[in-house]
Amino acid sequence: xxxxxxxxxxKCRREGLKLxxxxxxxxxxxxxxxxxxxxxxxxxxxxxxxxxxxxHLREKQKVKVFYGVLEKxxxxxxxxxxxxxxxxxxxxxxxxxxxxxxxxxxxxxxTSRSHARQLVAHGHFLLNGRRVDIPSYLVRPxxxxxxxxxxxxxxxxxxxILEAAREVPDFLLRVDEKIPKGIVLRMPAAEDVSLPVxxxxxxxxxxx
Numbered sequence: 001x002x003x004x005x006x007x008x009x010x011k012c013r014r015e016g017l018k019l020x021x022x023x024x025x026x027x028x029x030x031x032x033x034x035x036x037x038x039x040x041x042x043x044x045x046x047x048x049x050x051x052x053x054x055x056h057l058r059e060k061q062k063v064k065v066f067y068g069v070l071e072k073x074x075x076x077x078x079x080x081x082x083x084x085x086x087x088x089x090x091x092x093x094x095x096x097x098x099x100x101x102x103x104x105x106x107x108x109x110x111t112s113r114s115h116a117r118q119l120v121a122h123g124h125f126l127l128n129g130r131r132v133d134i135p136s137y138l139v140r141p142x143x144x145x146x147x148x149x150x151x152x153x154x155x156x157x158x159x160x161i162l163e164a165a166r167e168v169p170d171f172l173l174r175v176d177e178k179i180p181k182g183i184v185l186r187m188p189a190a191e192d193v194s195l196p197v198x199x200x201x202x203x204x205x206x207x208x
Contacts, residue, residue: 024088026040042186056205059198066195067096067114073136078206089207090190101135107174109157110168119160124153145182154179156191169194 050058064074082092096102101110101117105126110112110116116136118127125132125138126146139145147157157180169175170190175181 011147029081053205054203059201060205063093063096063197063202066113067099067102068117069096069136075206078202082207087199088189092202093188093190093193093199094188096137096195097140098140100125100132100137100139100145100171103172103182103184104141106166106169107145107172108161108164108168109145109147109180109182111160111164115160119156124156126147139184141184141186143184145184147180149179162179 003096010071036188064070064071069077077095078092081095084091097106098117101113104120105113105116109125110119120135121133123131123133124147126148126204128144129146131148161176161180168182169188169192170172171184171186171192173183173185175183
């Protein structure tokens with residue numbers, strides 16, 4: 001599981017756009033990217049033009065940081081997408097979007113993807129009635145994600161829903177009951193990804 005121990009906002013500045021790694025803080029005046037969008041480092045303003053390889057690499061790194069996956073995990077997803085039927089880039093983004101930690105975040109049950117990953121890893125959710133603590137678990141249409149019927153779990157999820165106030169994408173359905181519940185209505189597509197990314201560049205890089 002990818003865990004960032006350094007300054008998170010440096011990653012947004014490095015990629016040149018908000019990746020919403022700190023959740024609601026990224027929408028506030030405290031967002032470091034809004035105050036200083038230059039690349040990190042003492043030579044950030046003096047960086048030269050990216051090479052063709054650099055452009056391809058930055059696109060891949062942007063996706064890895066956005067979903068919180070490491071290189072080995074990313075290569076695994078790319079291999080699955082490459083063996084699938086259809087556009088490899090779109091299949092890759094669809095696989096990443098199906099991760100349980102991402103689904104929890106998109107439902108609004110976590111304030112950020114890292115927060116959602118932590119909640120899943122600590123066993124705060126049930127998938128189809130069974131406890132699942134694997135953030136990388138790939139959901140399928142019809143899967144039901146619910147908060148565990150424990151005061152700590154319900155409180156954590158409800159607080160995240162209130163704080164984030166995030167719009168739920170149309171491939172998911174959130175049911176705001178005493179025990180918060182989410183349903184996967186269909187497979188997420190590349191169009192459902194909230195990150196502006198050129199998947200074709202990633203495919204070109206990883207296929208070499």
